[in-house]
Amino acid sequence: MILVIKPQTTEAALEHMIQEIEHTGLHTHLSKGEEVTIVGLVGDKTKIDLTAIEANPIVEKIIPVTESYKLANKKFHPEPTTFAVKDTLIGPDTMTIMSGPCAVESEEQLLCIARAVKAQGATILRGGAYKPRTSPYSFQGLEEEGLRYMKAASQETGLATICEVTSAHAVESAYKYVDMLQIGARNMQNFELLKEVGKTGMPVLLKRGLSATIDEWLNAAEYIMSSGSSKVALCERGIRTYETATRNTLDLSAVCVLKERTHLPVIVDPSHATGVRAFVEPLSAAAIACGADGLMIEVHNDPAHALSDGPQSLDFDQFASVMEHLKPYIALSGRTLG
Amino acid sequence: MILVIKPQTTEAALEHMIQEIEHTGLHTHLSKGEEVTIVGLVGDKTKIDLTAIEANPIVEKIIPVTESYKLANKKFHPEPTTFAVKDTLIGPDTMTIMSGPCAVESEEQLLCIARAVKAQGATILRGGAYKPRTSPYSFQGLEEEGLRYMKAASQETGLATICEVTSAHAVESAYKYVDMLQIGARNMQNFELLKEVGKTGMPVLLKRGLSATIDEWLNAAEYIMSSGSSKVALCERGIRTYETATRNTLDLSAVCVLKERTHLPVIVDPSHATGVRAFVEPLSAAAIACGADGLMIEVHNDPAHALSDGPQSLDFDQFASVMEHLKPYIALSGRTLG
């Protein structure tokens, strides 16, 4: 950590602050320039009160030089992480396809979709039972009933299952029925919920917040990991910008940044990122080409009558065609499906 | 609602869709132009499945022309709302000052601050007992112990109190100790939490999400109102942009937009928006000048040793000076304190 000191600071004031800091056991390095004076802080910063320093009138700014996340940090865990979700692996050797409907609508619908996506190589069935919706008057999901259908579809097809959870109560239910929990974009900084899912020890898919920086995202992963689950995958699903031609702006460079900063696997969701069915294929190929470990793709038996997010869902034929198109890209990545 | 139809759509496909829509009891108005064909939908749209229409391949886009929030909508409730929080009123006739520390640290600290802010005209004491922090390793608040100190400070000074809640469990505790609940920016779309606070029927301060549109914000208010509380105030606290000179970008035009769209009171928080102590005074004056109904200002007995957000907190002398500076602006607004 580096403190930039304000010009015109007196020797006495500077000396006094340095003594206070060293008193806590940290070491300091003073560097006086013609234009600027800086103080480097060395040692265990958890010993000091950062805000006290920041509020010190002689400090112009504090420049952090190390990240606040540890368990998610590649520096302390250089090898990429692989973990299992039921029988499928997520990690550097596999391309994991998570597919299914935005919202679970009925047992028959889900089973029918589960069979179709399995046939094309998906290994994890996604399906929303708790739907966070902008308006309170929109369909909010089948809740526990939807979870039971997920369980049934899993038993029938052998697919692993993932479901978004939106409250401590939902975590409790989902724990009994599905294999992986999902934290949605709107809840990425719902820290109480992050702790709850962490406590289950289950695999977790953590979606990026609508305007979350990569550092905030990794700190959110740290909440889950420090609460008990080491099986966290990060899902890029588009960020909010001024551009309105797509629902969000898919940030594929985030995949590259994450591969440098963390050992956790990275999944890309082109369906939610763009909200446009026709863009799922080209952006899925792009995601594989730049290093993603998996894809989340919405598939529906009848997109024109889906209860949620129809415009971005693929029907079975379209999904089959996308998967066929992706095969050579997966081969190029040196990975195998699932 | 207006449907823009894709060029080259056949008569038959268009006719078929129109029949499906009219079958639900809605009326349609067809308008064929040389360049574009549109279908206007008239009637109760809750009867139809919007996503089914959106997914129809002949529909280029759907243009909503009415808002999805009703209880918060000025169209259906033209008069501005006033509500009481303990003995203070929030509404068009008052300028409500909510002040106090970012985080409650001890009973003595809180009482000392409560007395100081009351002396300057604040009527609501703010203080964080549950602190949502980016890193799991930062101070997370005193929780229920902090709430008890809030209650004690209220009994001693007569001030109303407000505290952020971050989980259903925190709502349950806060209900017993404070007069108004706060939803923080990170939880603006934590819909389960919105429903929980709504059910209490208590006054709620709803902060704007980091990158929430005004429409999403009003829909979040609708969640609270439709769950049982009509006493919602909206708090503008800065939005996330590319500018890094301030922590966030305070959007004062949002105050003007809200005054057109909703009857709910609007509070401005310049402390969190900018993160800079020196900007609190000028931006507080600006907020009053453009129509805000109140201000949330961080005050701390010893900002240089605050456990949270020291750099933006005012000390007692600074707060007294700000309040003195604001007096003529409050007078110009035709309002009275509290």
Next chain:
Amino acid sequence: MILVIKPQTTEAALEHMIQEIEHTGLHTHLSKGEEVTIVGLVGDKTKIDLTAIEANPIVEKIIPVTESYKLANKKFHPEPTTFAVKDTLIGPDTMTIMSGPCAVESEEQLLCIARAVKAQGATILRGGAYKPRTSPYSFQGLEEEGLRYMKAASQETGLATICEVTSAHAVESAYKYVDMLQIGARNMQNFELLKEVGKTGMPVLLKRGLSATIDEWLNAAEYIMSSGSSKVALCERGIRTYETATRNTLDLSAVCVLKERTHLPVIVDPSHATGVRAFVEPLSAAAIACGADGLMIEVHNDPAHALSDGPQSLDFDQFASVMEHLKPYIALSGRTLG
């Protein structure tokens, strides 16, 4: 175009406006709903004064349903455009690689780089002679001298050349020396400059503005095309967002959107978009995978001593390795180099 009429508008006021509009030769379609009244406008909108309508107090908003660009619009020119730059083609059948230094530094340097990039398959040599720099005290380019080196390098190697122009004066000079003109991001809406480059009839690479919407970008292309050049390629080079881990956020979904809206070729510049050398390879592969017609990649003989943008430049070995890595992706795209 659709006009949404304000509630409580009188019949007389609405009737009056409709008569005024029809008087200009346009047709209108009136659609009255329980909640909203809309007027559809059909015919040649260039006949009417849009701002007059927008300012009419009974109009709540105007919703455009067609784009304002014509020459760049895929609707009126469905086939993708191919054009030649010297001996190389840009279009749907080729993958055009534009490589070279950010800034031209000397004749030897440029020639040495030209040979190296040609050896790997690049067909267009890029090099900056006019450098728009944030600070007036930074190196601003060799200007006409740099252009002469570009010409010499072209004659020696046979490569086509591209150079950014920043003023009418620079256009005049560049016209004599290079094969393609580039408009930089900061000048995307420098309309006078767009007209100047259009008048030359030369091929133009139009970079996206830092926060330009895709519609504004296509309108900027329209300025060039309506001034005389039909050979315009669009270059995605990252947009400004709140994320600071990369210099800009590369928007690859823009490639997909452009392919739907325009027939013009699309180039991707991962070097400038990210500012990070290590991300050039994965994001180049991603760009090819999602449909780009070419890449712009910075290459320097000695990146550690480059006068401009060293951190993102590849050295010769790195460039060779990137090109090797891209080969199978180019093959998959069904294109051939250059």
Next chain:
Amino acid sequence: MILVIKPQTTEAALEHMIQEIEHTGLHTHLSKGEEVTIVGLVGDKTKIDLTAIEANPIVEKIIPVTESYKLANKKFHPEPTTFAVKDTLIGPDTMTIMSGPCAVESEEQLLCIARAVKAQGATILRGGAYKPRTSPYSFQGLEEEGLRYMKAASQETGLATICEVTSAHAVESAYKYVDMLQIGARNMQNFELLKEVGKTGMPVLLKRGLSATIDEWLNAAEYIMSSGSSKVALCERGIRTYETATRNTLDLSAVCVLKERTHLPVIVDPSHATGVRAFVEPLSAAAIACGADGLMIEVHNDPAHALSDGPQSLDFDQFASVMEHLKPYIALSGRTLG
């Protein structure tokens, strides 16, 4: 300037880089921590090649600690600048009102508006003769004819005049007819144009770019100042964000930041920032309350038939009412009109 060194850097590599730097005459301060090693650079940084250092593989990042603008920097010029435009002063003692139509349409129109705005206290007449428009098919201004009308209106009323310039050619013409030049948002980083206006030595109003950081903005001012004009005022006119309820997001905290970083006067343009007539009054009052030195407000004799930007223009009665409303705020600011 501070260099953060990568972990695992060898002693030899670090030593070598430090020697290279010191060889240029700069001094370095090495600070080795358990987690991080930093090198502080002291002395005249114009002597070294920054990009060479940035490209050095052992450097993780460079952290600048001083600004690159000098002439615009408050550190080297602590007193606020006042300058004259014809007979009016812009600076800390005055509130300068710049009003007039978005586009000059005719001599009569302009004269009529000039008289009206003068009657209410405006001292500078604004009017666009060169209109940068998103589409090439929109009205682009009367050009030199419009400038002549500006001159005539000035002679008749005594008002000073300001006009946007969009090319070197326009600067040449405007120089003869008006008193102050304006650089529009889209040209904020059109550096060639900045140099041209600087060379005239005339007063310049520099609008903030659509997504310009405050640092980029001050560097743009530095271009003008280092080219010959010291009379630069900065105009905040809204930045681009995801919010669509207003045309742009007016960033009033930028006024506060500018007052800390520069001695140049700051003008606020609520008309262009919001695009909504009704928001001009409250946001003008807010701008005055937070320290602006002036306002730019669009006024038109017949907003419903304006050729450009009708929806945000005030008519004469509305402008009179706004100015009446602003009087007490101007009085509170301790300034006088003009």
